[in-house]
Amino acid sequence: MKHLGILLSGRGSNFEAIAHNIATGRIPDARIAVVISNKPDAGGIATAQRLGLNTLIIPFKGTERADHDRAMVAALKQHQVDFVCLAGYMRLLSPWFVQQFPRRILNIHPSLLPAFPGLEAQEQAFAYGVKVSGCTVHFVDEELDHGAIIVQKTVPVLDSDDEHTLAARILEQEHVAYSEAIAMVLQSDYEVVGRRFGKKSPAVA
Ligand code: GRF
Numbered sequence: 001m002k003h004l005g006i007l008l009s010g011r012g013s014n015f016e017a018i019a020h021n022i023a024t025g026r027i028p029d030a031r032i033a034v035v036i037s038n039k040p041d042a043g044g045i046a047t048a049q050r051l052g053l054n055t056l057i058i059p060f061k062g063t064e065r066a067d068h069d070r071a072m073v074a075a076l077k078q079h080q081v082d083f084v085c086l087a088g089y090m091r092l093l094s095p096w097f098v099q100q101f102p103r104r105i106l107n108i109h110p111s112l113l114p115a116f117p118g119l120e121a122q123e124q125a126f127a128y129g130v131k132v133s134g135c136t137v138h139f140v141d142e143e144l145d146h147g148a149i150i151v152q153k154t155v156p157v158l159d160s161d162d163e164h165t166l167a168a169r170i171l172e173q174e175h176v177a178y179s180e181a182i183a184m185v186l187q188s189d190y191e192v193v194g195r196r197f198g199k200k201s202p203a204v205a
Contacts, residue, residue, distance in 0.1 A: 002186050003033035005081035007072075007089040012044020014087040014108055017175035018182065019051055027183045033079040036072065038091065054079065060091060069097045076101075083185065085178070086140065095142045103148075103192060105140035106185065108178050110170045112136060112152055117145035122167035131157050133166065135174045137181035139192070148195045150181040 006015045015035065021027045035048035036056045048055045058071050076084060077100075086093075086107040098105060111121035113136040116128070125133040134154040139147035153173040157166055184190055184197075191200045 002030045002082045003080050004030055004182070005033055005076045005079060005084045006035045006044075006048075006087055007084060008035065008037050008042055008044040008087045009039055009090040010042055010044065010088045012042060012047050012087065013171065014174055014178050015044045015085075016047050018085065018087070018179055019047075019053070021179035021183075027179050027186070030182065030186055033081050034075065036075060038089075044087070065094065066096075069094050073097060073100045083182070084140075085182065087178070092144055093140060098140055098142050103139050106150065106178075106181060107138060107140050107145070107147075108174055108181075109136045109138065109145050110167065110174060112154065113138060113145055113149065122170055123163045126157065126161065126163040126166050133157055133170060135170050135177050137177050139197075148192045148197050150184060150197050151177045153177045 006018070008015055018027065019032060022030050022032065032053050034054045034056060035044065036058055037045045038058060038060045040057045045055050045057070056075055058068065058075065060068060082104065084101050084105040086105065093105065109117070109121060111125050112134045116124040122133065132154050134152055136149055137151045138149045141147035153176065155170050155173055189200050190197060
């Protein structure tokens, strides 16, 4: 049984989809050990409490970066977290934080990386005029929206779209993609070679 730690700052719809997919067995052999938010009023925290999960609030404000990171890592380790899932967590993790969970931190981003990293990716993609966008689940490394890609889903941009309708259709795919990615990462027959995540090649007898 693998323990997941979820970090979020807002609505928490990706977290809710993950929790649902654990409950229905689509993500096997996993449980959510703790949900941590920097904001006490994050929608995701209310959902986590409703689901009876452990929740923690660790605010950014008023703490030095290094102290904040130490508190986060201590909380994750105390809950024996194996994998950390960022689900709308509005802070870049420090290199030290990333190094505490090597290839064990996942993030979801609402564009087809490496296009449109950073904030408001759906709006950036819409304004650029792309005809296809989507979402990316990737490992977190020390650079923003950059680590090895685990799953991507494409979403066509329709003539009738605005950035809000596009974002809503991307979000539907996010909810599928994140659980697929977690289920893959939890299996031991996947590996990362260079930047490529995929099935391990069968051992030669
Ligand atoms: C999602 O669009 C995700 O891709 C991005 O932040 C948003 C979080 O939404 N990283 P929610 O809180 O999961 O509903």
